[in-house]
Amino acid sequence: MKAIVFLCSLAGGLWFLMFSPWGIDDKFFWPMMMFSTGVLGVCALGIDRKRLGEVYFFRRRHVLIGVLFAGVLYFVFSAGNFLSMHIFSFAGSQVADVYSTRSSGRLAVIGLMLFLWIGPLEEVFWRGFVQRRLAERFGDWRGYLLACGIYTLVHIFSFNLMLIAAAGVCGVFWGWMFKRFKSVWPGLISHALWDVLIFVIFPVEHGMS
Numbered sequence: 001m002k003a004i005v006f007l008c009s010l011a012g013g014l015w016f017l018m019f020s021p022w023g024i025d026d027k028f029f030w031p032m033m034m035f036s037t038g039v040l041g042v043c044a045l046g047i048d049r050k051r052l053g054e055v056y057f058f059r060r061r062h063v064l065i066g067v068l069f070a071g072v073l074y075f076v077f078s079a080g081n082f083l084s085m086h087i088f089s090f091a092g093s094q095v096a097d098v099y100s101t102r103s104s105g106r107l108a109v110i111g112l113m114l115f116l117w118i119g120p121l122e123e124v125f126w127r128g129f130v131q132r133r134l135a136e137r138f139g140d141w142r143g144y145l146l147a148c149g150i151y152t153l154v155h156i157f158s159f160n161l162m163l164i165a166a167a168g169v170c171g172v173f174w175g176w177m178f179k180r181f182k183s184v185w186p187g188l189i190s191h192a193l194w195d196v197l198i199f200v201i202f203p204v205e206h207g208m209s
Contacts, residue, residue, distance in 0.1 A: 003047055004133050011040055011125070012154045019158035029101045030110060033118055041121030044129035055128050055184050065181065066189025073173055073190065074197050077166070081204040084162065094162040099205045111200040119192035126151050126171070127178040127187055140179055148175050 014036040017023040024032055045052065084091040102110065126147065135143025151171035155164050170191075177187040198204060 007043055008150055015154040016157045026101050026104045030105050034113060037118050037121040040125040044125045055132055057183050058185050062185040065186040069190040070193035073194050078204055091162055094160045095205050097160055098163050099203055107200050111196050114195035115192045119195040120188050123184055123188040123191050127174060128184040131175055131178055144175050144179050148172050
């Protein structure tokens with residue numbers, strides 16, 4: 001439990017630096033995100049190095065599941081974006097703030113970082129390490145809900161309700177995938193593909209009115 005508390009506290013500090021108004025400049029966002037996910041992911045893999053086979057077993061169907069659920073989540077966000085734009089006056093500006101970091105690097109490079117590093121390592125840490133350990137201590141459902149809550153909470157200092165809500169939805173979605181399939185791979189594939197879809201290829205901000 002000490003490892004969970006320490007690394008989640010570290011994640012909170014790193015996310016504060018990346019997302020809060022008092023944090024780093026946008027031009028440093030992507031290097032910082034690479035560093036943060038790298039540190040957390042490597043620590044998680046190192047601590048659990050003797051147990052990796054328990055949650056990193058791979059089945060060919062995991063690829064199809066990951067692709068399918070990436071599409072489902074993209075649809076959920078597209079619909080949610082459409083509705084929020086017509087309900088909340090602040091939604092447009094807050095979504096635009098989330099996408100502001102797109103201008104701080106080449107989109108092709110950002111896409112590769114999201115697909116090959118950031119998305120996968122987030123799943124390694126948040127689901128493969130945090131959720132798994134919490135589930136072992138408190139049970140599947142409580143561990144799942146606690147992990148979802150922590151994943152959402154680390155985004156709170158962005159003061160961006162759209163980002164916080166998005167993190168909550170993603171935490172529930174990928175956390176359920178890990179709970180259901182017992183392997184990190186389906187969620188990892190879904191997360192990596194969804195990141196590229198939503199942020200690089202078909203950003204939902206283009207649908208704002």
